[in-house]
Amino acid sequence: MTIPELRLTPVSHAIGKRSPVTCRLKCADACLGPECNTSSNAHFRDIASQAISRRSVLGLGVAGAVGLVVGGAAGGGAAPAFAAKPGTAGLAFTPIAPVDRTVDAFTVPVGYRWQPIIRWGDPLFSSVPAFDFDHQTAQAQAGQFGYNNDYLDIIADPSGKTGVLVTNHEYVNPDLMFTATTDPEERRRRGEIYKAAMGMAVVEVKRRRVGDPWEYVVDGERSRRVTVESTFELTGPAAGSDLVKTAADPEGRWVKGTLGNCAGGTTPWGTVLSGEENFNGYFAWAADTAEQQRYSAGSTTSTETGWEQYDERFDAHSPGYVNEPNRFGYIVEIDPSDPTSTPKKHTAMGRFKHEGANVTIAEDGRVVAYMGDDERNDYLYKFVSKGRYTAATSTGARRKNMRLLSEGDLFVARFSGNSPAAEITGTGAMPSDGAFDGTGEWIALTRGGESVVPGMTTEQVLVYTRLAADLMGATKMDRPEDVEPNPHTGKVYLALTNNSRRTVATLDEVNPITGNRYGHVVELTETSGQAGETFGWSILLLCGDPAVTDYTYFAGFPKELVSPISCPDNVAFDSEGNLWISTDGAPSTIGYNDGLFRVPLEGDQRGNVQQFLSVPREAETCGPVIHDREGLVFVAVQHPGENGAVGAQTSYFPDYVASHSGDKVAAPRPSVVQVWKG
Numbered sequence: 001m002t003i004p005e006l007r008l009t010p011v012s013h014a015i016g017k018r019s020p021v022t023c024r025l026k027c028a029d030a031c032l033g034p035e036c037n038t039s040s041n042a043h044f045r046d047i048a049s050q051a052i053s054r055r056s057v058l059g060l061g062v063a064g065a066v067g068l069v070v071g072g073a074a075g076g077g078a079a080p081a082f083a084a085k086p087g088t089a090g091l092a093f094t095p096i097a098p099v100d101r102t103v104d105a106f107t108v109p110v111g112y113r114w115q116p117i118i119r120w121g122d123p124l125f126s127s128v129p130a131f132d133f134d135h136q137t138a139q140a141q142a143g144q145f146g147y148n149n150d151y152l153d154i155i156a157d158p159s160g161k162t163g164v165l166v167t168n169h170e171y172v173n174p175d176l177m178f179t180a181t182t183d184p185e186e187r188r189r190r191g192e193i194y195k196a197a198m199g200m201a202v203v204e205v206k207r208r209r210v211g212d213p214w215e216y217v218v219d220g221e222r223s224r225r226v227t228v229e230s231t232f233e234l235t236g237p238a239a240g241s242d243l244v245k246t247a248a249d250p251e252g253r254w255v256k257g258t259l260g261n262c263a264g265g266t267t268p269w270g271t272v273l274s275g276e277e278n279f280n281g282y283f284a285w286a287a288d289t290a291e292q293q294r295y296s297a298g299s300t301t302s303t304e305t306g307w308e309q310y311d312e313r314f315d316a317h318s319p320g321y322v323n324e325p326n327r328f329g330y331i332v333e334i335d336p337s338d339p340t341s342t343p344k345k346h347t348a349m350g351r352f353k354h355e356g357a358n359v360t361i362a363e364d365g366r367v368v369a370y371m372g373d374d375e376r377n378d379y380l381y382k383f384v385s386k387g388r389y390t391a392a393t394s395t396g397a398r399r400k401n402m403r404l405l406s407e408g409d410l411f412v413a414r415f416s417g418n419s420p421a422a423e424i425t426g427t428g429a430m431p432s433d434g435a436f437d438g439t440g441e442w443i444a445l446t447r448g449g450e451s452v453v454p455g456m457t458t459e460q461v462l463v464y465t466r467l468a469a470d471l472m473g474a475t476k477m478d479r480p481e482d483v484e485p486n487p488h489t490g491k492v493y494l495a496l497t498n499n500s501r502r503t504v505a506t507l508d509e510v511n512p513i514t515g516n517r518y519g520h521v522v523e524l525t526e527t528s529g530q531a532g533e534t535f536g537w538s539i540l541l542l543c544g545d546p547a548v549t550d551y552t553y554f555a556g557f558p559k560e561l562v563s564p565i566s567c568p569d570n571v572a573f574d575s576e577g578n579l580w581i582s583t584d585g586a587p588s589t590i591g592y593n594d595g596l597f598r599v600p601l602e603g604d605q606r607g608n609v610q611q612f613l614s615v616p617r618e619a620e621t622c623g624p625v626i627h628d629r630e631g632l633v634f635v636a637v638q639h640p641g642e643n644g645a646v647g648a649q650t651s652y653f654p655d656y657v658a659s660h661s662g663d664k665v666a667a668p669r670p671s672v673v674q675v676w677k678g
Contacts (some may be wrong), residue, residue, distance in 0.1 A: 021643050037466070091612075093109040099595070116673050124146050124218065142227055148172070164531060165201075172197050173268055184434050202226075205217060235347065255328075262275050265358035271335050273359070274334065311672055358371075377478075410445045413474060419594050497519045498518060502514055503604070507661065554609055569584060582622060598619050615640070617650060619641070634674050
């Protein structure tokens with residue numbers, strides 16, 4: 001059987017935010033395809049009066065020069081002319097100047113240093129061979145750090161001197177992992193390496209004392225890799241339904257593997273949540289039903305990995321595996337303290353292209369998780385558990401807490417603006433009340449664990465969640481990425497990365513920019529409690545480069561004093577409640593490398609975007625983790641030098657020293673990086 005060569009044909013498009021290579025590998029060219037969301041409910045219109053039958057809707061039935069710097073060096077980012085006063089408390093810094101997109105450097109503020117904790121291919125166990133670019137194997141990769149790390153957390157033990165690093169491995173880039181080949185058997189061998197390079201990693205870390213940088217531990221007792229071949233348990237109402245049964249799993253309760261793991265969150269009980277995002281690109285499927293079209297608009301007979309050529313479960317044309325894609329697109333929960341535990345996929349939290357999930361505890365003790373569906377014109381969701389969180393630290397209490405995400409209710413957001421429609425012009429001009437703001441409601445998709453969507457069963461709502469949200473009149477958003485509650489205030493912050501196809505006809509007050517290439521950030525305030533069903537909202541940031549973009553807005557802070565920022569992706573908070581934003585798409589939109597930015601949310605500095613670091617050329621900033629009281633910041637550097645190839649690389653990250661010394665540096669290596677004062 002012929003397996004297609006997994007090499008990329010250059011394409012010239014960047015109508016969204018990314019390079020063409022990233023678009024192809026990460027999201028299967030989603031921005032080039034037809035719209036997945038063809039519903040007419042968008043933009044604050046109520047579709048309750050539309051007569052849409054169950055059968056008709058569901059189809060149920062039958063580049064420039066490479067600049068080099070030395071890794072681990074002290075920061076050399078010069079203070080830009082627009083820099084406001086430096087930060088305070090544990091992370092006092094002078095903002096760096098934006099870094100041109102052709103520069104291959106990891107840049108930090110003056111007075112700070114950086115180094116990787118762990119890189120792609122670093123062995124987790126002494127029984128695993130050291131990384132050898134020319135002799136990669138699936139067996140070795142399954143025990144090594146995976147590729148393209150995304151979500152990240154550093155969870156310290158009570159001593160503060162040991163802990164675990166947990167991260168996602170979202171996707172692979174074969175052009176930077178292997179030299180070209182035409183040998184079919186070699187292509188299949190490489191396909192197994194791709195499986196082993198994706199998924200998740202738990203890695204033990206240690207340090208001499210609190211505040212020091214971390215180093216990873218070989219043979220850590222808690223270390224493990226979770227891959228495309230690992231076993232997961234389905235939980236919740238859709239587990240065991242006919243919609244998730246396959247020839248290999250007639251019970252519909254045990255799924256092999258996880259795919260497209262993007263952002264995530266860490267729960268109060270110490271587990272880590274991972275969002276399965278762009279899973280559709282790994283399956284050959286017909287897309288001949290409304291359900292399939294809502295998750296992948298086009299039919300496919302082959303994929304970039306070629307897995308469907310020899311692994312039947314990735315061929316959804318096969319009668320026994322039509323439902324296999326229905327087993328992906330969930331929130332995954334893993335216990336990093338127990339390497340023998342079986343990770344779970346929670347169907348009660350819905351199935352869509354999860355960017356991630358972030359948990360807070362409501363006033364009544366229930367668990368609330370916020371989630372974005374990362375595709376243009378898709379939705380913002382909230383899950384509220386049935387059970388209540390137990391703060392006790394006993395083993396029994398923790399086990400009880402680990403069942404909280406298996407049962408509860410799922411909601412989708414509908415936003416309303418408070419300005420006349422004529423004042424939302426698409427230019428960024430403020431409406432007469434001086435703000436883009438309004439109210440919103442959380443529309444129930446399930447209540448009491450049962451469907452409230454007309455014509456859809458509970459299982460259908462949780463497997464075909466996008467269709468359920470369409471029917472209930474959710475608001476189409478400009479690509480909802482990370483959404484997190486501020487632990488200091490309870491306000492919720494939503495990163496909307498961009499939507500270049502937003503038109504005048506589809507404008508609304510919460511998505512007010514036509515052709516929104518730079519993205520924006522929305523601040524939500526729950527007005528009836530964290531588990532309630534009403535909220536207020538306002539736009540905190542309209543992103544872009546104020547020097548060239550007329551409509552930028554930074555919560556009223558003088559725009560000539562802020563750092564340029566584009567395509568907000570992941571968010572985090574420090575001990576003072578400041579918002580931190582990592583970006584993915586700045587090179588293609590404002591011409592600078594992606595970075596990490598701090599944004600104060602209170603006082604006279606509210607809205608003052610300050611750039612802390614910049615990642616190398618063609619890389620995305622993921623993570624981030626802010627331990628400001630220790631003077632430490634962590635990010636995952638994903639797809640450095642993405643547009644290069646073996647023998648024609650555009651980045652040497654992170655092994656700049658080796659490249660200067662003449663040692664062979666075959667390819668850039670996605671890595672977890674720590675930054676500290678020094």
